[in-house]
Amino acid sequence: RVQPTMQLPFSIDYLLTSGRVESERLEFKAGWNLVSRRYRNRRIGGFLKELGLTEGRGTGIPKIMRAIRRNRSPRPKFETDSQRTYFAATFRIHPKARPGMRQPESQPESLTASVMRILAGGPLGKAAISAAMRQKKVSGRLNAVIRALVAQGMIERTIPDKPNSRLQQYRLTPTGRAYWAQHDRNG
Structure with missing residues (x-):
């Protein structure tokens, strides 16, 4: 906000x-x-x-x-x-704005960071990730972010042979853990 x-x-x-x-x-x-x-x-x-x-x-x-x-x-x-x-x-630009000021993080990026932060605690399903973000249900945006993170190799499915399984969970990959550790350290 x-x-x-x-x-x-x-x-x-x-x-x-x-x-x-x-x-x-x-x-x-x-x-x-x-x-x-x-x-x-x-x-x-x-x-x-x-x-x-x-x-x-x-x-x-x-x-x-x-x-x-x-x-x-x-x-x-x-x-x-x-x-x-x-x-x-x-x-118009605010008169006190300075060149190089940090722009606010866009919503998809902050949702990505939230998913990574939540999965840093261990594997979870989409519904549990959504609940951890205090959402009532799994949103289309959350689905899109999870798909993108899987495609980027940052997270992986715990049951890769059955992507639509009701027991499917997601966890950070070694790449995702390294990225999150660096991101978490830098704030």
């Missing part, structure tokens, strides 16, 4: 082009309160939702604006043309 005082050393500039932006669906109100009633770009919306900057489904601009005010960041620039064929939002 992004902290409200986080300062990012880069700009986010995105353009949503999905035909005409309906005037009754998009309104600029006093104080830059923007109301959008139709979800336009799932990829950007999903990314902002994962960061905790939106509450989902095209309703996040007010929440983003509150976070920007708390962070004392420059106000974003919203643009559209007279025909309302596009909507663009430019988020």
Whole structure:
């Protein structure tokens, strides 16, 4: 989750082009309160939702604006043309951001690190890994991360001949243990 005082050393500039932006669906109100009633770009919306900057489904601009005010960041620039064929939002770099500042770890990388950390304690099945991360069920993202770690040779199946066995567990390989020991030492 992004902290409200986080300062990012880069700009986010995105353009949503999905035909005409309906005037009754998009309104600029006093104080830059923007109301959008139709979800336009799932990829950007999903990314902002994962960061905790939106509450989902095209309703996040007010929440983003509150976070920007708390962070004392420059106000974003919203643009559209007279025909309302596009909507663009430019988020400027925070004035206190310095070149070379560490960027936040992306969600897939942090999930990978979580899986490696959990498996450093011993072999576990997907459901146990998910439970150790306080998730109610095994997510698609967790499945993808486990598949990627197996493909990279960082973890292995305890029953390699039966990948779909209900008793299947995963453990760190020697390569994975060496990587995790180095990662754990460096923080």
